[in-house]
Amino acid sequence: MSSTENDGNAASVAYCVPGGQIFQSVYVQVHGYIALIICLLGSAANSVNIAVLSRKEMASSTNSILTGLAVADLLVMLDYIPFALHIYTKIGSEYNRNSYGWAVFVYFHSIFSQTFHTISIWLTITLAVWRYIAIKFPQKNRTLCNKRNTNIAITVAYAVCPILCLPIYFAMNIRETVVSKNASENTTWSETDSVNATGSRPPAYALQMTDNTDLLTAIFWIYSVFIKLIPCVVLSILSVLLILKMKSSDRRRQKLLKKSAITTSEGEKTRLNEDGGGRRGGGGRTDRTTRMLVALLGLFLATELPQALFGLLTAIAPHLFGVCYYAFGEVMDLMALVGSAVNFVLYCSMSRQFRSTFTRLARKVLPLPRPEGEALVSLKA
Known part of the structure; x- marks a missing residue:
């Protein structure tokens, strides 16, 4: 090993040891149970998202993308449940x-x-692009963001992301390890494993990273740059543009409202209704949708940007992976799960249409009391 590699390894130890290892040894004791709670609640929430957003009255390009996003998030959480049970809890x-x-x-x-989380990331980017087109180029919105183009964008995300994640397949190998009965105490064995006649344990199989450092470095660059960092940069730019456009629209609306009292031109009144939009008009709904999307993008950046930066550091200095990445890998997993689980709360808090559709759907499925007016209508029918 060269002196440069020795210096790099020493640096990784200086950065992550012993603090990272101490933190990991404490947090790993509770990670599985926290992740299970989040996954169970998030799976239920995303199932509700799919049921509500796929209703006929909710049909729109934005809601189609949100449905595809909810499907990807649901699959990620369903997959993580047995993984958490097996690795992090005493249950399995x-x-x-x-x-x-x-x-x-x-x-x-x-x-x-990783594949379906990447699908979720690129659908979030698609959603941001669609929303930006809707408020920046409203005349072209119906043409560019129609149902056909939306379905194509969703299909492309589900088809291309597995190919983009294909290098991960080559980053790992399943290896057989035979450990003697008197092996290190750090080795964990199943209670169902039996000892053979020679006093040795049966073969143990483990998933390990490839020994090809060049391949591993290339995969880290693909992961950190194309899967994480570029989406974060694109979403950051789109979020800033959406916020600036919202502020510009608010200022324009205030000016139009001030002028409306002395406006005599019917054409200008029509323009006021279309551009400014009253509090009860489409403009208000557009603003609510845009604000909800900005909140969604902010949540995404809060959970994904730390992973992107950590992945980039690992790509620059691969020796950090074995020491630092394993110390904080569970925390990054948890951040991704939280980001996938709380969309339901966001939709309910910022979309009146989502709340009303969810309420109607819940009354059909659950024995909930109905308002008196609705009950009378149903009896007359």
Whole structure:
């Protein structure tokens, strides 16, 4: 090993040891249970999102993208539940933990979760682009962001992202490890594993990173730049543009409202209704939709940007992966799960149409009391 590599390894130790290892050893004890709670609640919330957003009265390009986003987030959480049970909790960790089957599942989980999380990321970008076109070029919105183009964008995300994540497949290998009975105490064995006649444990299978450092570095660059950093930069720019456009629209509306008292031209009144939009008009709904999207983008950046920066640092200095990434990997997983789980709360708090549709759907499924007016109408019908 060269002196440069030694210096790099020493630097990684200086940065992440012992603080990172101490933190990881404490947090890993509760990560599985926190992740399970988030995944169970998030799976239920995303299922409701799909049920509500796919209703006929909710049909729109924006809601179609949000439905595709909810499907991707739901699949990520459903996949993480058995992974958390197996790796991080006592509920499933004692059953055949080192078997080849579990190693295959962890391999599948690593690829599956990253693929659908990437789909979620690029659908979020599509949503931001569609919204920016809607408020910046309203005349072209129906042409550029119609149902056909929206379905194509969703299909492309679901088709291309698995290809983009394909290099992850080559980053890992399932390896067999035979450990003697008197091996290190750090080795974890299943209670169901039996000891053979020679006093050795049966083969243990584990998922390990490839030894090809050049390939691993290339994969880190793909992961950090194309999957994480570029989407974060694009969404940051779009978020700023949307916020500036909202402020510009607010200032324009205030000017138009001041002029409306002395306006005599019917044409200008029509323009006021179209551009400014009364509090009860389409302009208000457009602003609410845009604000909801900006909040969604802000949440996305808060959960994804730290991962993007950490991935970039790992790509620049691959030796940090073995020391630093493992110390904070569970925290980054949790941040991604939180970002995928809270969209329901965001929709309910910022979309009146979503709340009303959800309420009607809930009354059909659950035995909830109905308002008196609605009950009378149903009896007359």
